[in-house]
Amino acid sequence: xxxxxxxxxxxxxxxxxxxxxxxxxxxxxxxxxxxxxxxxxxxxxxxxxxxxxxxxxxxxxxxxxxxxxxxxxxxxxxxxxxxxxxxxxxxxxxxxxxxxxxxxxxxxxxxxxxxxxxxxxxxxxxxxxxxxxxxxxxxxxxxxxxxxxxxxxxxxxxxxxxxxxxxxxxxxxxxxxxxxxxxxxxxxxxxxxxxxxxxxxxxxxxxxxxxxxxxxxxxxxxxxxxxxxxxxxxxxxxxxxxxxxxxxxxxxxxxxxxxxxxxxxxxxxxxxxxxxxxxxxxxxxxxxxxxxxxxxxxxxxxxxxxxxxxxxxxxxxxxxxxxxxxxxxxxxxxxxxxxxxxxxxxxxxxxxxxxxxxxxxxxxxxxxxxxxxxxxxxxxxxxxxxxxxxxxxxxxxxxxxxxxxxxxxxxxxxxxxxxxxxxxxxxxxxxxxxxxxx
Amino acid sequence: xxxxxxxxxxxxxxxxxxxxxxxxxxxxxxxxxxxxxxxxxxxxxxxxxxxxxxxxxxxxxxxxxxxxxxxxxxxxxxxxxxxxxxxxxxxxxxxxxxxxxxxxxxxxxxxxxxxxxxxxxxxxxxxxxxxxxxxxxxxxxxxxxxxxxxxxxxxxxxxxxxxxxxxxxxxxxxxxxxxxxxxxxxxxxxxxxxxxxxxxxxxxxxxxxxxxxxxxxxxxxxxxxxxxxxxxxxxxxxxxxxxxxxxxxxxxxxxxxxxxxxxxxxxxxxxxxxxxxxxxxxxxxxxxxxxxxxxxxxxxxxxxxxx
Numbered sequence: 001x002x003x004x005x006x007x008x009x010x011x012x013x014x015x016x017x018x019x020x021x022x023x024x025x026x027x028x029x030x031x032x033x034x035x036x037x038x039x040x041x042x043x044x045x046x047x048x049x050x051x052x053x054x055x056x057x058x059x060x061x062x063x064x065x066x067x068x069x070x071x072x073x074x075x076x077x078x079x080x081x082x083x084x085x086x087x088x089x090x091x092x093x094x095x096x097x098x099x100x101x102x103x104x105x106x107x108x109x110x111x112x113x114x115x116x117x118x119x120x121x122x123x124x125x126x127x128x129x130x131x132x133x134x135x136x137x138x139x140x141x142x143x144x145x146x147x148x149x150x151x152x153x154x155x156x157x158x159x160x161x162x163x164x165x166x167x168x169x170x171x172x173x174x175x176x177x178x179x180x181x182x183x184x185x186x187x188x189x190x191x192x193x194x195x196x197x198x199x200x201x202x203x204x205x206x207x208x209x210x211x212x213x214x215x216x217x218x219x220x221x222x223x224x225x226x227x228x229x230x231x232x233x234x235x236x237x238x239x240x241x242x243x244x245x246x247x248x249x250x251x252x253x254x255x256x257x258x259x260x261x262x263x264x265x266x267x268x269x270x271x272x273x274x275x276x277x278x279x280x281x282x283x284x285x286x287x288x289x290x291x292x293x294x295x296x297x298x299x300x301x302x303x304x305x306x307x308x309x310x311x312x313x314x315x316x317x318x319x320x321x322x323x324x325x326x327x328x329x330x331x332x333x334x335x336x337x338x339x340x341x342x343x344x345x346x347x348x349x350x351x352x353x354x355x356x357x358x359x360x361x362x363x364x365x366x367x368x369x370x371x372x373x374x375x376x377x378x379x380x381x382x383x384x385x386x387x388x389x390x391x392x393x394x395x396x397x398x399x400x401x402x403x404x405x406x407x408x409x410x411x412x413x414x415x416x417x418x419x420x421x422x423x424x425x426x427x428x429x430x431x432x433x434x435x436x437x438x
Numbered sequence: 439x440x441x442x443x444x445x446x447x448x449x450x451x452x453x454x455x456x457x458x459x460x461x462x463x464x465x466x467x468x469x470x471x472x473x474x475x476x477x478x479x480x481x482x483x484x485x486x487x488x489x490x491x492x493x494x495x496x497x498x499x500x501x502x503x504x505x506x507x508x509x510x511x512x513x514x515x516x517x518x519x520x521x522x523x524x525x526x527x528x529x530x531x532x533x534x535x536x537x538x539x540x541x542x543x544x545x546x547x548x549x550x551x552x553x554x555x556x557x558x559x560x561x562x563x564x565x566x567x568x569x570x571x572x573x574x575x576x577x578x579x580x581x582x583x584x585x586x587x588x589x590x591x592x593x594x595x596x597x598x599x600x601x602x603x604x605x606x607x608x609x610x611x612x613x614x615x616x617x618x619x620x621x622x623x624x625x626x627x628x629x630x631x632x633x634x635x636x637x638x639x640x641x642x643x644x645x646x647x648x649x650x651x652x653x654x655x656x657x658x659x660x661x662x663x664x665x666x667x668x669x670x671x672x673x674x675x676x677x678x679x680x681x682x683x684x685x686x687x688x689x690x691x692x693x694x695x696x697x698x699x700x701x702x703x704x705x706x707x708x709x710x711x712x713x714x715x716x717x718x719x720x721x722x723x724x725x726x727x728x729x730x731x732x733x734x735x736x737x738x739x740x741x742x743x744x745x
Contacts, residue, residue: 046554048553102547103529106525107525110525245551246525246549246551247550247551247553247554248548248549248550248551248554249479249547249549249550250549251546251547251548252545252546253543253544253545256546264690266690267683267686267687267689267690268686270686270690271682271683271686271687272683274682274683274686275679275682275683278675278678278679278682279679282675314695315623315626315695315698318687318695318698319630321683321684321686321687322680322684322687322702324683325679325680325681325682325683325684326676326679326680328676328679329637329676329679329680332672332675332676332679333641333672333676336669336671336672336675340668358648361644362640362641362644365580365644366637366640366641367637368576369573369576369577369633369636369637369640370633370634370637372569372572372573372576373569373573373629373630373632374633375572376565376568376569376572377565377626377629377630379565379568380562380565383561384558384561384622385554385557385558386474386550386558387622389622389623389626390622390625390626397630
């Protein structure tokens with residue numbers, strides 16, 4: 001019996017050492033805890049695609065195209081580990097962890113980035129109107145826009161230091177541009193970005209006068225360096241083939257995320273210490289053993305979080321800290337049962353065994369309800385757009401409660417059994433049992 | 439020896455009053471739904487200069503956001519909630535606020551469209567119903583060898599509905615006074631509380647099962663009361679350790695999970711009360727079919743209180 005307990009103790013200690021080293025050192029390529037967006041800061045956005053202008057049967061192709069373009073645009077920002085995924089059939093999820101230029105990122109992703117060239121028409125009421133410049137090429141009427149740009153636009157400086165956004169037409173664009181600019185010599189050509197006039201650095205719309213027929217390359221003058229650079233990058237990344245509307249947006253600054261981690265760690269440590277003090281004050285020696293088991297519990301759960309890996313969110317940390325409070329429940333059940341058994345006149349050893357055996361059913365049955373709830377929260381977190389915190393809570397609470405059953409049954413029990421053999425065990429008061437009081 | 443079951447009508451009365459106040463508040467004030475359920479935008483702003491809540495409110499009204507809800511957080515930031523802002527609306531609003539109050543940072547921004555809000559609401563209803571049905575089935579199954587296992591399941595469910603109603607009622611009042619909102623974290627809290635409360639109830643039922651098995655002929659009321667008293671130490675201690683850690687969360691992890699923590703605290707207290715004082719008592723009442731007696735007892739009690 002004693003041999004077996006020593007073996008179990010060795011196993012527990014080895015597991016503890018493993019857990020601690022997994023936390024301290026990178027094991028299995030896991031350098032750090034995986035943090036969710038709310039702790040790292042960043043952007044979580046979901047876009048709804050509008051298929052109304054897409055031929056039926058081509059929807060999936062269009063959305064994949066949109067994802068590819070968004071990926072290229074995000075590369076401009078240099079975000080590490082971005083997530084760009086299709087969600088369901090008609091949504092795109094974009095996660096940019098740790099990003100600090102949130103507004104710029106959203107502007108980059110959300111734009112259709114279509115430059116359109118328009119000609120000025122004076123309508124019947126004598127007002128000027130800008131209508132898309134069109135020409136007939138290979139038997140079809142087509143609008144002149146940046147869809148015919150080669151994806152190699154760049155920034156050039158003119159003779160007087162002016163900034164020039166330089167682009168090249170592809171073969172079709174070349175014909176189209178030739179037709180249109182040939183027709184409009186001496187007339188202004190308006191430039192519109194996503195339906196709005198493109199404004200120059202001076203705040204006025206950019207609408208250069210056509211001086212000659214343009215067939216191969218063109219230049220846009222009047223933008224500031226930053227605007228021109230951004231536009232050039234956008235154009236080179238390609239055009240999103242269908243309209244996207246943001247339907248969910250969560251943006252958290254990385255500084256706030258770091259604060260959350262500090263606060264949760266502090267709450268966790270204070271929580272553990274208070275629970276230990278309570279257990280020791282109330283259950284004395286058993287409480288000390290339960291506290292040791294709790295330390296083991298904390299290390300094992302955190303190591304599992306790191307190794308699985310579990311994406312930790314603020315709610316997830318809340319779930320873990322809640323599970324600390326619930327983790328001692330199995331111990332409390334066992335100790336209370338033990339005290340009852342000892343009061344009825346059993347020896348300490350028999351009391352411990354009976355306490356564990358009888359408490360086990362209650363521990364098992366009662367934790368199943370928590371598992372049911374965790375399962376439902378996990379399901380909910382998976383299908384909800386805003387579900388990451390819900391899922392995080394479910395996972396950490398589940399792992400927490402499952403490990404707590406193990407630590408109570410294996411660790412606390414082994415420690416108690418080993419103490420039965422020692423001299424301390426003669427004094428039942430150490431277990432806060434006062435025999436004969438009842 | 440405590441006689442908890444003997445005082446069952448008194449406990450029903452206490453719960454009844456708390457729930458009644460909550461229901462009145464729910465019917466009059468209602469619940470303030472968060473953007474996850476109602477759609478809209480929520481931003482946290484942190485001004486460099488000192489800004490009064492009334493000034494901010496006035497500015498938002500002037501900008502055309504008369505419906506904006508403003509809440510001051512413990513850290514001195516403001517939570518501003520508006521209808522769903524487009525990218526342009528937001529840029530304009532930010533520009534206007536900066537022009538009026540000087541520089542500020544925006545640690546958090548979220549925006550939810552009506553479509554997502556509707557989906558979230560629907561999923562939440564399914565989740566809560568799913569949890570209730572799952573627990574009913576499980577508890578009935580766990581006590582399948584007992585006479586009338588369904589009683590145990592139903593009493594556990596009544597206890598958890600009790601806890602959910604108490605939490606909803608208190609949140610309705612908090613919403614009226616402090617503008618607290620029912621958001622997704624609230625729902626997570628409610629579900630966690632449901633699991634926790636049933637956990638307590640099952641431990642007590644488990645003891646009833648064990649004690650009944652030892653002596654099937656015993657008086658049911660006495661067995662239930664004994665089981666309650668035997669597990670009382672455990673019920674209280676577990677609730678205490680859980681409350682301790684949840685309080686640590688409340689004091690250190692500010693406003694973003696404040697709703698989760700608040701629901702947990704309310705729920706743990708209500709859940710412990712319902713597990714100890716309501717669910718086992720309901721078993722006894724059901725066993726003796728004395729539903730009518732509570733109605734007869736009430737006027738007596740009220741008359742006694744008047745003296």
